[in-house]
Amino acid sequence: MHRSTGHPTAVAVCATLVAALLAATGCSSRKAPKSVASTAVPRPMARTLGLAHPESVRYDSAADVYYVSNINGDPAAHDDNGFIDVVNADSFHVILTLVRGGQDGVTLDAPKGLAVSGDTLWVADIDAVRAFDKHNGSPLLSVDLKPLHARFLNDVAVGGDGAVYVTDTGTGDSTNAGGNVIFRIADGRASVALASPALAAPNGIAWSPQLHRFLLAPGGKDVQTWAPGDKVPVPFAAGPGTYDGIEPLADGRIVVTSWADSAVHIIQDGQMTTWIRHVNGPADIGVDVRRGRVALPRLVENRVEYFLLPVGR
Secondary structure, three states: OOOOOOOOOHHHHHHHHHHHHHHHHOHHHOOOOEEOOOOOOOOOOEEEOOOOOEEEEEEEOOOOEEEEEEOOOOOOOOOOOOEEEEEEOOOOOEEEEEEEOOOOOOOOOOOOOEEEEOOEEEEEEEOEEEEEEOOOOOEEEEEEOHHHOOOOEEEEEEOOOOOEEEEEOOOOOOOOOOOOEEEEEEOOEEEEEEEOHHHOOEEEEEEEOOOOEEEEEEOOOEEEEEOOOOOOOEEEEEOOOOEEEEEEOOOOOEEEEEOOOOEEEEEEOOEEEEEEOOOOOEOEOEEEOOOOEEEEEEHHHOEEEEEEOOOOO
16 A cells, blocks of 8 residues: 555545655646556455455465455554454355454554465564564564665565565655665564665566566555565566556566556556546455456455456456
């Protein structure tokens, strides 16, 4: 999600966040991406309702479920009331709350990005990265990133090297103090993989097996790519900016959400086109690789919507 200074209401999260970040990035004056050629208006095939500021959805093909992180209030508050739901991929119903802050020895404040690696569910949580058993929710590890000056951890992904990488969006400005960082976690230890203003308030991160690089969804106008060891990210596709979730598809296309125009876009051959419009609070998407389906968390609407992917050209 994008950094908010507001408090628990959905309206406050949306209004404060969008106004501040659009002003900072100048997204309101950006020329909109082209629309997808089809004239059909995409409609959600299903919804999961009754959530509490759902920020990230991650599909697990092994279990055939979606994990959904729920901030449940202020996205920057250490209130230990965040939780993670498990949603059945066929019924779209929440079948259990896997992890709940403040219960069973769990600390979970405002969970955002999720990643699955084997039997482990990784979670970005303000200034710590936490790991849970994906089957029973038991806490496995908590990596404190405060000593590395983490401010607002946002998304997490497993890289080609098996290490865990997490973005720190910070305050969304152009300075390198408190944000504009990608951290790396391996063997329970955290380090700075990259710290650069060129990251432009990094939000979404996903590993692309096709490109052998990470995809980055920042606050700036360009979706970026980056490989560990590179000193700066590389611009990849231009669009409205203020991005959030980003995911590669098996056919080489890339799906990315933007708060700047409340839309979901598809990148193909370096060109960004608009797929779904008028989706308030489009956060960190998940892709159901079995069914060709995108799960879109509507953070300020407290629900997740599901869309069938359009056929690639």
